[in-house]
Amino acid sequence: MACSVAIISKDNSPLYVLAADIEKEIELQYCFHSALDIVEEKSNTANKNPDTRDLFLGLLYATELYKIYGYMTNTKIKFILIVDSLNSAFRENEIRAMFRSIHIEYVNYISNPFIIPNEQIFSKTFDRNIRNICKV
Amino acid sequence: MAEFPSELLATAQPLIGFYGLDLNSSSHKAIYDSFNRIERPSIQYKIIPNNYEFPTKKPKRQSFEWYNPKHILKKNWMLKYQHVVPSLIVVFMELEWKEPQWSEKQVQCSAMIQQLKSKLQDRLTKIALVLLHKSTPVLASDDLIATERASALANACEINTKHLYVLPVNDHNLIGYTVRLESAFLELAQSFYIGILKNYRSHPTGSQHQTLKVRHQFKMGFISELRLDLPTALKHYTQSYVNLENIRVVDTNCLEIKTVAGFINYKICRLMFKLNLPRDSITQFKAHIEKYKSRTGFKELLFEHHGWLSSQFNYFGEIFNEAVKNGLAAIQTQNPAIYYLKAAEHLYKRREIFLQSNPYLATSNDENISPTTQFSLLYSDFFGVRSGNDRDQGIDQQIITLVREMEMKFNYSAVIINLLSQAMSQFKIYRCGRSRKKCAVMMADEYFKSGEYTKALTLYSLMLQDFRAEKWYSIFTAILTKTVQSATLSASVNDFVSSSIEALSPNMKISVAERQHILENLWKVFNNSAPTFQNQIAPEVIQLWKDALANYRTPITVNLDDIPKLIDCKFSFESNQVKFTDPIDLCVYLRSNTLVPVKIAKISVILLSNSGSKQKIEATVGYEYEVDSTTKAAKLGECFDAKNFILERGKCYKFTNLIKPGQFVENSEVTVNAVELLMGTEKISAILMFQKSLNATKYFQSYNIHSDFLEFIKIFRTCYIIPTFHLNSNVVHNQPMLLNEYYKIQLNLSNNHDEVVQNVTVKVSLPASYKNKVFLAKNSTESTTKLSSCINFTIGNLERHSNTSIEYFLTSLIEGNIELKQSLYYEIIDTTESNMLSPTEKESSPSLEVAPTTFTGSEEHLDINVERLENNLVRKRHDNILIVPCVEEFSFESRLYSLDRKALTSCYENEEFLMRLSLKPRSPFNIDILDAFFIADVNITEKYNHNQFFIGNDISRGFDMENILTLIPTRTTDSWLTKEKLNANIILDASMLFSKVKLTENELKSKIVSEVVSVKDEDDPFSIKKKDQKSMDFSTSDDEKFNINSTLDIVELVNDSAHKKGFINAKVNVVLEKKVVDQDKKFGLYCIKWRKSNTNIINESKFLIEGVDVIVPLLNIYCTSPTERVFVREIFTYKILLKNPGDEVLHFHASIGNSDGFMLSGHKQLTFTLFSHSNFELTFNLYPLKSNFQKLPELKLDIKSYSEEIVAIVEKDGNVVDSGTEITRKQAEVNNLLERWLPKSIFVHPANRKAA
Structure with missing residues (x-):
């Protein structure tokens, strides 16, 4: 089972959402959206020092269907991953690695001088790369 | 169905019965109340009436070998111990120690207790006796009668003397006695429960007694709980739960197992929370859910399983919440809200599954079942068991049918909404705003499903704002669609129109067909008819719409700032400034981004000036506006009337507004406050308003190669209304100016307008840096010239088309470019329309005195200052700087x-x-x-x-x-001689004169005075x-x-x-x-x-x-040459006058040399002394011998210094050298003087012819 990814801007609007299951897109969006509560809470209470702060926020919460992980860059871009809670293939280390790859992809994308930051991402390449990472 | 019985939910408390208390008696009531006080320990007191019937005790089984009940928990068991069988019965008796009829009373008492005991059969229930005393007791040990009677009474009643208590009724310290009695009672009660526990432990149970094991452990847990021994209770419950797992689950017993498991789990979790083990509790609950999630039971009753799950979550949420109230700290990711939400979600599933399984099928064959049969089929003595009878296939089917029939009557929405509202309030506590919003949306959905469209609409529209702000358009679209639907069904015109318009936005993930449908509906409303919902409409909704539309009044304002991308709007003034007398030209660019065409009735622009006035202008003419992407050249399409036109997708339109002059006061800046698009019909319309999103610019746009031509339109956001200055002025002067010149400058003023300008004043001033260097004068007539650095000319009124001129003079003591400022003032009657309309507003407006905005673009109209006066006058000032070069x-x-x-x-x-x-x-x-x-x-x-x-x-x-x-x-x-010295001298002289010659003639005095005065004057x-x-x-x-x-x-x-x-x-x-x-x-x-x-x-x-x-020279030498001409052989006198101006006495040795041209007579050598301020004249008679220039004989003066020599000799001092050098110096000076003053030669004329 693949996982769903959302990239969320610093003002909490979605930049990119990849839903593993198209039929459940709304539900997943709600999940991403609700996860922001916890991301905010974690980023507020967590170590504020940017040098030592771990970008990976860990498991945000789990429902019986999903496990939701968060990751926040230093520029407050949030990555949220939703994986099937029954899928044991995704352990925390794998999740970390995925986040790191997504981060690299995002940095590559944002390095393009022609893109407009803080706007929705429509890049096909980016989409393809993210899909590869998430094995959708 | 899945509801927990109240006896399970209630906290288990030991039950103590009060016998013999009459609540009608005030003293008894007080006693009862003191026991039932709020802060009592967890004990349940119950009044046992005289006719109380205890349940019959079942015969005790000798052997459990063959007893193997099919079911687990009887429904009445918990109730029995919680409410029916007290652990202790306290008999209250009004009996004083000094009761006269003691023995009778004692008999009465023992009879009562006997009666009770017989009712209790051989239950282990304890009995205690409380004597109510009216008098204050003395210590029992001191009172022999009391001791004696107490033991007698105990014996008679066959109770332990320890169980005999005395309660003074009239004492004020009733509570104190109550508390002591309570602890005694509790002890007795606990001993009762211990007895029961012993009894249960004695039951031998084998491996075949699976259900019995569960039951026993549960009962022991429950009794322990009644005993207030929570750890033991938890142990028993856990054991019971483990035992339950050993029972094989089949469809038929599934419900029972789940019900009992739910009960036991509930107890376990609750006790864990109470014992401060919240993590264990949550883990237990999760494990429980995990275990029973797949135990669905009958396929036909799958919904029932979800109902069960839902209630599990709900009750867990409750106890979690209860624990939080008791001081547990929950966190964001682990709080009751999550469980309430899950409970609600399971209810959704329950409903969904039920509806999927074709609910109407159930009603087919249930007519033949009578209500009583229904009851017997559905209810039994055991928890989770439907039919007490042995079941067969047929009965199962019947039961299923009945259950489904009941399910149909279930009001899901009410329960779901209740759960959601609980979840929402919990989410709020734990700062999960977004989760809360999700709940709110779910709640709104539920209201929508249950037909409460107005409530749904309210919730939806609240949520819209939040999701709009965060730009989650997928979610937003879903909510918006629902909003439109609920607005349709609840006939809310405002919400319908505004949400429909928003739905047109390209951000919304709606298909074209849907959008078109929305647009059609929107226009139906505009045309005063009801919209359709899913292409059909219920008649009652039509009626609602009719009423709503009939009551509709004002146009709906939709703020397009909140709906980005629907329509792009830009505005620009044609230029950033315009003359007061000229119209203001304003362009509005519109581009619709929605897939459907938008029809606009009219465009109006609200203009705001910084002087505070506001005007609404309607656009008149529109053009299609295109820009060639390669040449960047703008092209205007055909002109059309800006009324009732259609904005097509992607096309850009330009609208022009002409604003007549005089709408705004001069010297103000006008900007666009809002652009309003009117959509709809005359009766019903919506105003789409742009305010903040006007001229929205995209960041980083310059990088975008596919740039948007709208971004390239040159924008003038404001327009400055240049004030008219009615006076034309020109300066005539002849450059350059000269130093010290009275430089004439002529200023010609003319009024070329049709208005009379009043109080024309010209003020010419110089900068402060020119102080004492440059001056201004009104005229150049010397004697009356008045110089200043600032001059004013008051000209008065200047008639229409007339002119005048003034002259003034500038003079400077320095070179360079001289700047002077000419300020022209005049007053004129104000003709601005807006000013006429609202003069009061004008007065109050603070922005009136705004410093004039300087626009570098117009030199001609530099610095016009407009000031509003009373009497509807405007004073205008115009400054210009004149630069005059000065050479x-x-x-x-x-x-x-x-x-x-x-x-x-x-x-x-x-x-x-x-x-x-x-x-x-x-x-x-x-x-x-x-x-x-x-x-x-x-x-x-x-x-x-x-x-x-x-x-x-x-x-x-x-x-x-x-x-x-x-x-x-x-x-x-x-x-x-300086002025001061002169003054001082004269005054000194005068005073001296006055003091010395006091009695001199008046003449003299007056002369001196006049002299003094005149000197003073001259001074x-x-x-x-x-x-x-x-x-x-x-x-x-x-x-x-x-x-x-x-x-x-x-x-x-x-x-x-x-x-x-x-x-x-x-x-x-x-x-x-x-x-x-x-x-x-x-x-x-x-x-x-x-x-x-x-x-x-x-x-x-x-x-x-x-x-x-x-x-002062050492010597003045005056040489008197002959005044007449000198002729050859005519004698003349050559005089040299030596004058000693100093105070020193000078000794000279004079010698005159020879000259070829003259014969000379006089002292050839002479030694003389020149006293201070005395003269000495050397006279020579010269007789010229030759004509032409002749050298005069040379005079030599040698200084002699006898006195000093003498001094030097007499004193034999070393000053000789000094005096010598002094002499040398003086000698040099004398030589110098001689050289300078004595003529060297003289022209001798040839002999006079006459003389000859």
């Missing part, structure tokens, strides 16, 4: 020479010298020199002046002029003139002006006294001393009166002559 008129040079034409470094008192002045005109104009004269210092006397060639000449550049004057200093520098020669010049009045207060006048007055002084120079000369330096230090040697002032050729303005230039030291 030197002459270059003037003065040099001093001795009579033998050598440059003078110092001159000698009473010896003449020459002053040579050269004047080089620098002016580009021809200049007439009218007069040129030297005003000598009081210490200098002008002997001779050769200036006749100077005057009256028209000179131009390149003609240099010279003037040579012979001057003679009358004082040495040391005794230089300040301007004072008289000032008195003449009445116009000086305001300048006296101004230090600046005073100085100016005094400087220039020198000139006037000279002018006046051209014929009496000597007198004036004496005073010139007085003026100068205002600026120069006393010691400075000024020989005087050279003054030139001039004018530019062909003009009649007389100007004066004054140059200061720097002097040199004036010293």
Whole structure:
């Protein structure tokens, strides 16, 4: 089972959402959206020092269907991953690695001088790369 | 169905029965109340009436070998121990120790207790006896009667004496007794429960007694709980739960197992929370859910399983919440809200599954079942068991049908909404705003499903704002669609229109067909008819819409700022400024981004000026606007009327608005506050309003290669209304200006407008940095010239199409570009429309006095200041800066020479010298020199002046002029007479005179006085003139002006006294001393009166002559040469007058040499002494021998210094050398003087013919 990814801007609007299951897109969006509560809470209470702060926020919460992980860059871009809670293939280390790859992809994308930051991402390449990472 | 029974939910508390208390009696009531107080320990008290029937005790089984009940928990068991069978019965009896009829009472009491005991059969229930005493008790041990009677009573009643208590009723400290009794009661109660527990433990259970094991452990848990022994209770419950797992689950017993498991789990979790083990509790619950999630039971009753799950979550949420209330700290990710939400979600599934399984199927064959059968089929004595009878397949089917039938009646929505609201309130506590919003949306969905569209609409529209702000468009679209639907069904016009318009936005993830449908519906509403929902509409909704539309009043304002991307709107003024009399041209660009065409009825623009007025202007004409992407050239399509037009997708339209002049006050800045698009019909319309999103610019746009041409439109966000200035002014003057010139500047003013301008005033002023250097004058007539740095001209009214001019003069003492400011003021009647409309608003508006915005673009209209006055007048001011270049008129040079034409470094008192002045005109104009004269210092006397060639000449550049004057200093520098010295001397002299000659003639006195006075007057020669010049009045207060006048007055002084120079000369330096230090040697002032050729303005230039030291010579030598001509062989006298100006006595040895040209008679050698201030004349008679230039015999003067020699000799002092050098120095000086003053030669004429 693949996982769903959302990239969320610093003002909490979605930049990119990849839903593993198209039929459940709304539900997943709600999940991403609700996860922001916890991301905010974690980023507020967590170590504020940017040098030592771990970008990976860990498991945000789990429902019986999903496990939701968060990751926040230093520029407050949030990555949220939703994986099937029954899928044991995704352990925390794998999740970390995925986040790191997504981060690299995002940095590559944002390095393009022609893109407009803080706007929705429509890049096909980016989409393809993210899909590869998430094995959708 | 899945609800937990109340006895399970209630906290298990030991039950104690009160027997013999009559609640109607106030004292008994007080006792009962004191036990039932709020802060009591967890004990349940119950009044047991006299006729109370205890349940019959079942016979005790001897052996459990063969007892194997099918089911687990009886429904009445928990109730029995919680409410029916007390652990202790307390018998209350009003019996005093000193009761007279003691024995009777004792019998009565024992009978009562016996009766109770018989009712209790052989239950282990304890009995305690409480005697209610009215009197305050004495200690029982002290009272023998009491002790005796107490034991007797206990015996009679067959109770332990320890179980006999006394409660004084009238004592105030009732609570204190109650508390003590309570602990005693609790002990008794617990011993009862221990007895029961022992009983249960004694039950032998084998491996076949699976259900029994569960039951026993549960019961033991429950009893332990009643005993208030929570750890033990938890242990038993856990064991019970484990035992339950061993029972095989099949469809038939699934419900029972799940029900019991739910009960036990509930108890376990609750106890864990109570024992402060929240993590264990949560883990237990999760494990429980995990375990039973897959135990679905009958497929037909799958919904029931979800109902069960839902209630599991719900109750867990409850106990979690309860624990939180008792002080547990929950966290964001682990709080009751999550469980409430899950409970709600399972209810959704329950409903979904039920609806999927074709609910109508159930109603087919249930008619033949009677209500009683239904009851017996559905209910049994055991929890989770439907039918008490042995079941077969048929019964199962029947049960399923019945259950489904009941399910149909279930009100999901109410339960779901309740759960969601609980979840929402919990999410709020734990700062999960977004989760809460999700709940709110779910709640709204639920309201929508249950047909409460208005409630749904309210919730949806609240949520819209939040999701709009965070730009989660997928979610937003979903909510918006629902909003439109609920607005449709609840006939809310406003919400329907605004949400429909928002739904047109391209951000919404809606298909084109849907969008079109929305648009159609929108227009249906605009056309006063009801919209359709899913292409159909219920008649009652139509009626609702009819009413709603009939009551509809104002247009709906939809703020497009919140709906980005629907329509792009830009505006721009044609230019950033416009004249007051010209119309303002405003363009509005619109581009629709939605897939469907949008019809707009009209466009209006709300303009706001910084003076506070507001105008609404409707656009008149529109064009299609295209920009060629390669050439970037804009192209306008055909012009159309800007009314009822259609905005097509992607096309850009340009609309022009012409704003008539006079709508806004001049000197204000106008900007667009809002653009409003009216959509709809006359009756029902919506205003789409842009405010903040106007001219929205995209960031980083410059990088975008596919740039949007709208971004390239040059935007003027504001338009400045240039005020009209009714006065035209031009300045006529002939540049450049010359130094010291009265430079005439003519200012022509004309009014070319059709209005009369009033109170025209011109104010000319100089910057402060020109103080004392540059001056202004109204006229140039010398005697009355008033100089200042600021002058005003009041012109008065200027009729329409008339002109006037003023003149003033500028004079400068410095070169360079001189800036002066001309301010023109006038007043005019205000004609601005807006001002007429709302004058009060004008007055109050603080922005009225806004500093004028300077627009660099228009030099012509620089700095027009508009000020509003009362009486509907406007005062306008216009400043302009005039720059006048000022150049030197002459270059003037003065040099001093001795009579033998050598440059003078110092001159000698009473010896003449020459002053040579050269004047080089620098002016580009021809200049007439009218007069040129030297005003000598009081210490200098002008002997001779050769200036006749100077005057009256028209000179131009390149003609240099010279003037040579012979001057003679009358004082040495040391005794230089200054104004102060003069004053001091005169006053001193006068006072001396007065003091000495007190009784002299009046004549003398008056003479002196007049002299003094006259000197005083002269001392300040301007004072008289000032008195003449009445116009000086305001300048006296101004230090600046005073100085100016005094400087220039020198000139006037000279002018006046051209014929009496000597007198004036004496005073010139007085003026100068205002600026120069006393010691400075000024020989005087050279003054030139001039004018530019062909003009009649007389100007004066004054140059200061720097002097040199004036010293006293050792000797004055005056050589008198013959005044007549000298002829050959005619004798003449050659006199040399030597004068000793000093205080020293001089000894000379004079010798005169020979000359070839003369015969000489007189003392050839002579020694003489010259006393201080005495003269000595050497006279020689010379007889010329030859004609032509002849060298005169040379006089030699040797200084002799007898006295000093004598002193030197007498005293034999070492000063000889000194005196010698002194003599040498003096000798050199004398030689020098001789060299200078004695003529070397003389021209001898040939012999006179006559004489010959």
